[in-house]
Amino acid sequence: MGATLIVKCTQCGGLMLTAVRQKTKICPYCGTHVNLLLAQKVAAADTALEASEMLRKLKSEQKLNHKKT
Numbered sequence: 402m403g404a405t406l407i408v409k410c411t412q413c414g415g416l417m418l419t420a421v422r423q424k425t426k427i428c429p430y431c432g433t434h435v436n437l438l439l440a441q442k443v444a445a446a447d448t449a450l451e452a453s454e455m456l457r458k459l460k461s462e463q464k465l466n467h468k469k470t
């Protein structure tokens with residue numbers, strides 16, 4: 402299993418990085434205390450660097466999707 406997760410904010414749906422062992426995290430977008438046990442896990446990576454690369458890709462894909470709709 403990866404050491405770093407990409408999770409979706411339960412409130413605004415924003416993507417953020419978190420360590421596997423972390424249980425809560427404050428969303429950088431809306432400031433919500435996100436319960437990581439309830440949050441949707443989008444992806445996992447072995448290193449924080451890998452995770453941030455994945456996050457960047459996911460974000461650019463999201464932008465593309467927004468353009469289409």
Ligand SMILES: [Zn+2]
Pocket residue numbers: 410411412413414415428429430431432433
């Ligand atoms: Zn949020």
